[in-house]
Each structure stands twice: as structure tokens, then as C-alpha cells.
Amino acid sequence: MSTPAHAISRSFAVLSLGRVVNSLLAFATIVHLTHVLPADRFGVIVFATSVLAYAGLIVDCGFDSLGPLEAARGTLPLPVLARTVVSLRLLLTGFAFAVLALMTWLAPVSGLTKSVILLYGVSLLTNAVDLTWVFLGVELMHPVALAELLGQSLITLGAFVLVTDPSHVSRMPMIFLGGRLATVTVLTLLFLGHFGKFGLGINFPLVKKLLSAAISLSGTAMVAMISNNFDLILIGLWLGAEAAGLYGAAYRVVWMPALLAMAYSTALRPWLARASVQGFHTIETLLRHSIRITTAFGIGVAVGGALLAEPVITLLYGTAYQAAARPLQILLVAFALLFVSRHYRVLLVAFHQQALDFRIMTAAAAMNIALNVLLIPRLGLTGAALATLTSEGLLLVLGYTSTRRLIGQVPLAGSLVRSLLCAALMALVLSGTHALPLFARIALGGGIYMVLLFALRVIVLEEVRVVFSAWLPVRPVAS
Numbered sequence: 001m002s003t004p005a006h007a008i009s010r011s012f013a014v015l016s017l018g019r020v021v022n023s024l025l026a027f028a029t030i031v032h033l034t035h036v037l038p039a040d041r042f043g044v045i046v047f048a049t050s051v052l053a054y055a056g057l058i059v060d061c062g063f064d065s066l067g068p069l070e071a072a073r074g075t076l077p078l079p080v081l082a083r084t085v086v087s088l089r090l091l092l093t094g095f096a097f098a099v100l101a102l103m104t105w106l107a108p109v110s111g112l113t114k115s116v117i118l119l120y121g122v123s124l125l126t127n128a129v130d131l132t133w134v135f136l137g138v139e140l141m142h143p144v145a146l147a148e149l150l151g152q153s154l155i156t157l158g159a160f161v162l163v164t165d166p167s168h169v170s171r172m173p174m175i176f177l178g179g180r181l182a183t184v185t186v187l188t189l190l191f192l193g194h195f196g197k198f199g200l201g202i203n204f205p206l207v208k209k210l211l212s213a214a215i216s217l218s219g220t221a222m223v224a225m226i227s228n229n230f231d232l233i234l235i236g237l238w239l240g241a242e243a244a245g246l247y248g249a250a251y252r253v254v255w256m257p258a259l260l261a262m263a264y265s266t267a268l269r270p271w272l273a274r275a276s277v278q279g280f281h282t283i284e285t286l287l288r289h290s291i292r293i294t295t296a297f298g299i300g301v302a303v304g305g306a307l308l309a310e311p312v313i314t315l316l317y318g319t320a321y322q323a324a325a326r327p328l329q330i331l332l333v334a335f336a337l338l339f340v341s342r343h344y345r346v347l348l349v350a351f352h353q354q355a356l357d358f359r360i361m362t363a364a365a366a367m368n369i370a371l372n373v374l375l376i377p378r379l380g381l382t383g384a385a386l387a388t389l390t391s392e393g394l395l396l397v398l399g400y401t402s403t404r405r406l407i408g409q410v411p412l413a414g415s416l417v418r419s420l421l422c423a424a425l426m427a428l429v430l431s432g433t434h435a436l437p438l439f440a441r442i443a444l445g446g447g448i449y450m451v452l453l454f455a456l457r458v459i460v461l462e463e464v465r466v467v468f469s470a471w472l473p474v475r476p477v478a479s
Contacts, residue, residue, distance in 0.1 A: 018145025022152040023256045029159045030252045033172075034245075034317045041169045043245030047109070047236035048116040048173070050229045050248075051100070052123070057222050058096035059089050059127040062214030065221065065349065070210070071137025078134060079198035082191065084207055087200045089128035097121050108237065112169070119173035126180035131187045134195075143190045151183030216354040223358070223365035227391050230365075231372050231384035238376060247381045249317050250324035254331045257301050258338060264294070265342040288411040291343055296419045296458050298336030300449045303423040304442070305332040307430045311438045323381065330385035337392040344399030344410070351406060360398040364391040422452035 034042055063085050070081060104117045135144045158175035162168065191198070232251070236244035305312070306329040313325045348357040368391040375383025403410050426449040433441050453459050 018141070018149055019259050019262075020256075022148050023259045025149075025152045025156040027252060027256055029156045030249070031316050032160055033163065034249060034321060036163055037166050037169060037245075038242075039245035039249075039320060040240070040242040041166050041245070043236065043241030043243070043248065044110075044113050044116055044169055045172055046232060046248030046251075047113060047241060047244045048120050050232040050236070051103070051107075051117050052120045053225055053229060054222075055096045055100040055121060055124055056127050057218065057225060058099065059092050059124050060218065060221065061089065061092055061211075062216070062218030062221060063089070063210070064133055065217040066210065066214045067133030068137035069350070071134050072139075076206070078138070078191075078195045080203065080206070082131060082134060082195075082198040083201055084203045084210070085133075086129055086131075086198070087202045088207060090125075090200070093124050093128045096124055100124075110241070113236075113241065116170055116173055119170065120176065122173070123177045123180050126177070126184045129188065130184045131191050134191060135187065140194070143187060147183045147186040147190070150186060151179040151181075153179075154182050155179035213354060216358045217349070220354065220358040220361045223361040226365040227361070227368045227388070227395075230369060231376070231387060234372050234376055235381070235384060239380065243381065246321060246324045247327055247384060249313070249321050250328040250331060250381070250385075253305075253312065253316070253328055254335050258335055261294070261335070261339045261342055265346050287343065287347075291340060291411045293459050294339045294343070295336075295416060296422075296453055298339035299419045299423050300426070300446070300453075302333045302336035303427055304430065304445045304449065305329070307427055308438065308441060308445075311441075315438055327381045327385035330382065330389050334385070334389040334392040337389075337396045340412075341392065341396040341399045344403040345395075347403050347410075348399070348406070353402075353406060356402055356406075360395065360402060363398060364395045367391050367394055418456045418458045419453070422449055422456060422458060425452055 033045065037045075067081075067085060070076065071078060100121045101118060104114050107114070132144050132147075135141070155175055155178070158178060159172065162171050162175060229251075232244055232247060235247050309328040309332070310322070310325040313321055313328060317324070345357055345360075348354075348360075368387050371387035371390055372384055375387055377383075379386070400410070400412050426445050429448055430441060430445045433444060436444070454461070
């Protein structure tokens with residue numbers, strides 16, 4: 001019989017593998033665009049997609065987070081749930097586009113930027129009919145991985161073939177729309193095959209019930225979005241498209257490991273939702289192992305990435321983007337905090353504490369806004385990165401303390417001192433290898449760090465087997 005650890009590992013393996021491949025394709029697209037477009041034109045795309053994300057939250061209305069939990073609980077037939085959610089989201093799409101158009105008209109940006117924003121806005125329709133949340137909730141990760149891979153492959157291919165000159169920047173929104181249409185079409189067809197037709201129509205009592213839980217999640221997603229990209233909006237408005245392009249280039253490097261963290265927390269959600277019924281003790285050991293491994297991983301990425309930020313930026317984007325190196329160093333440290341804090345936020349939502357999670361996110365977003373307003377005019381891109389790092393630190397502290405009050409003793413950053421010691425030894429080695437090629441330095445630093453983690457028993461093989469049992473044979477793990 002499948003255990004929670006084994007199922008989470010398989011779900012994580014499928015979803016994370018698909019999203020790692022997608023992130024690599026997306027990153028290849030970014031690298032291509034930075035080589036074809038100057039920083040100011042690339043900044044147009046970065047700014048437009050950042051603005052689009054806020055309109056997408058209106059369409060989402062919290063169901064990307066609530067949907068998997070409702071599907072996992074199995075209290076409603078999936079066609080009934082899908083019909084109500086999709087219908088409600090379609091109604092919200094018109095309102096979202098109207099808000100987007102109004103904000104775009106009022107924004108002090110160039111005409112090109114405004115047109116690109118509105119073209120991206122057409123893709124909001126695909127958000128409404130996206131059924132990813134259903135498949136995540138019932139732990140059918142393969143359809144999600146394949147559909148997302150198809151969509152991202154089309155976007156990457158379209159960018160390489162159709163965007164070959166700075167004047168082609170307006171083509172990217174249409175390429176993006178084509179990829180999204182492919183993804184949602186595949187998922188819709190697979191839903192019809194697995195669960196039957198769902199049609200359109202709103203069950204108002206069900207909407208009332210769902211909205212009572214989704215509203216706080218929607219608010220949480222909004223404040224999370226503010227924490228994630230409010231700095232990009234301010235940079236685009238205050239410092240211009242070129243600065244947005246530079247900061248966006250740094251952010252896209254961090255975006256890849258951050259997607260891995262998101263995929264992992266998504267795979268945890270169904271089991272944590274069941275733990276809210278069966279008791280925290282059913283997942284306590286797994287959680288302790290998970291936090292220890294993710295803490296070590298996050299520290300390694302932060303320290304190694306910070307030391308190699310400058311050559312990485314040069315290799316990926318060229319010397320024209322060198323100003324992105326300093327914010328990248330700071331953002332990688334913020335990522336390390338994010339990878340750990342995600343555990344506590346998912347736990348809070350699984351135990352029906354959406355309102356508490358919302359308050360935590362609101363506090364972090366308020367700090368993020370205040371620091372961005374204060375620091376961007378004074379420190380530029382470095383100030384924006386420092387604001388992100390500080391807000392991620394606050395999320396970790398508040399998430400941990402709130403979870404501990406709710407559940408009792410919960411793990412925090414296992415073997416932190418030994419992880420930092422391993423990272424410090426890795427840093428010493430990397431500091432003396434400037435003459436080596438970048439890929440050799442990455443391989444050497446990562447290899448040394450992993451050897452040290454096992455040698456000092458920061459992590460042990462049995463824990464790795466639990467978390468990644470889809471790839472390694474599993475043995476029982478002692479508590």
C-alpha cells in the first residue's frame with residue numbers, strides 16, 4: 001500500500017520534473033529574448049507580464065489554491081465543482097480585462113508598453129478555463145506535466161522562430177496566448193475523458209460556500225503577488241523599461257529554483273489536507289525530513305549562487321546585463337528562506353487557517369511595499385532586492401511561529417549550523433577557482449557541498465530516499 005511519503009515523492013517527481021523542464025524552456029526563451037532585444041525592449045515584456053499577473057488574480061479568485069484541496073477532499077463530484085468554478089471565472093474575466101485596460105490607460109508608460117499589456121490581457125480567458133487545479137487535487141500529475149510541457153514548448157518555439165528583431169516585441173503576447181490555449185485544451189479534453197462533461201452554470205449555494213474559503217486565499221495570493229513583483233512594477237514606473245529589464249533578468253534566474261519549491265509544496269498539499277483530518281502526527285516525521293533537506297538545498301543555492309552571480313549573468317545575458325548581478329545575489333538568499341517557509345504556509349491552509357495565512361502575507365506585503373518605496377529611489381535595483389529579502393524573512397518567522405501555536409512543536413531549519421558550515425567550506429573552494437570555466441566551478445562547488453552534507457550528516461541517505469522514492473528504492477525511516 002502506498003504511504004504518504006511514497007505518494008508525495010511520486011507526485012513531486014512527476015510535477016517537479018515537468019516544471020523543471022518547463023522552466024528550462026522558459027528560461028531558454030528569456031535568454032533568447034535578452035540576446036535579441038535590448039534591455040529596454042525586454043523590460044517592456046517583463047513589465048507587461050508583471051501587470052498581467054495582477055489581473056490574473058481576479059480571474060483566479062483563490063481557486064488555484066482552494067481547488068486542489070476541494071478536489072482532494074472529494075466532498076463534491078468533480079464535474080459539479082468544475083462547472084461552478086469555470087463559470088464563475090469566465091464572469092470574472094470580463095471584469096479583470098476592464099480593470100487591466102483602465103490601469104494601462106492611466107499608467108505613465110510608453111505606447112508600446114500599453115499595447116503589449118493589452119495583448120497579453122487576451123490570455124486571461126485561458127486562465128478561466130484552466131483545469132490544472134482539478135488534476136493536482138486528485139494527484140494526477142502526469143496530465144498537468146504533459147499539458148504544461150506542450151504549452152511551454154510552443155511558446156519557446158514561437159519565440160525562437162518569430163521574435164528575431166527588436167521590432168518583434170509585440171509578437172510575444174500572441175505566442176504566449178497560443179501556448180496557453182494548447183495547455184488548457186489538452187487538460188479540458190483529458191478532464192472529459194476521466195470525469196465526464198461539466199458544462200457551464202453556477203450553483204449559487206456552492207459558490208457561496210466556496211467563496212467564503214476562497215476570498216481569503218485570493219487576498220493571500222494578492223499580497224503574495226505584491227511581495228513577488230511589486231518591485232518590478234515600481235522599477236518600471238520609476239526607473240524605466242531598461243531598469244525593469246535588468247531586474248527582470250536577475251529575477252528570472254531565481255525563478256527556476258523557486259518553481260521547484262512551488263512544485264514541491266504543491267505536491268505536499270493533498271497529504272497535508274488529509275492530515276488536517278487524521279492528525280498532524282501522520283506527517284510529522286516526513287515534514288521534519290523535508291525541512292532539513294530543503295533548508296540544506298536552499299542554503300547551497302544561495303551561497304553558491306551569490307558567489308557565481310556575476311559570471312552567470314555574463315554567460316546568460318552578456319555584459320550589457322552586468323548590473324543584474326548584485327540584485328541576483330540578494331534574491332538568491334531570499335529564495336533560501338522561501339523554500340523553508342513554504343512548508344508552514346501550506347500547513348496553515350491545510351488546517352483551515354486561510355485567514356491567518358492572509359494576515360501573515362499582508363504583513364509581509366506591507367513591509368515589502370514600504371521598503372520598496374523607501375529603497376528603490378535611493379538604492380535602485382539593490383534596494384528592491386533587499387525589500388524582497390526582508391519580506392521573505394518576515395514570512396518565515398511569522399509562518400513558523402503561527403504554525404507552532406496552532407499545531408505544537410514543528411521543525412525549523414534542521415541542522416542549520418552544519419548546513420552553513422558546509423556552505424562556508426564550499427565558498428572557500430569556489431573563491432579559489434576563478435580560472436576554471438563556469439560550469440566546472442558549478443559542478444565542483446555543488447559536488448563538494450553534497451559530499452560535506454552527507455559527511456557531516458546534515459542529511460542522510462534514508463531521508464533522501466523518503467523524499468525522492470520515485471527515483472531511489474525506499475527503506476523504512478526511523479522516527
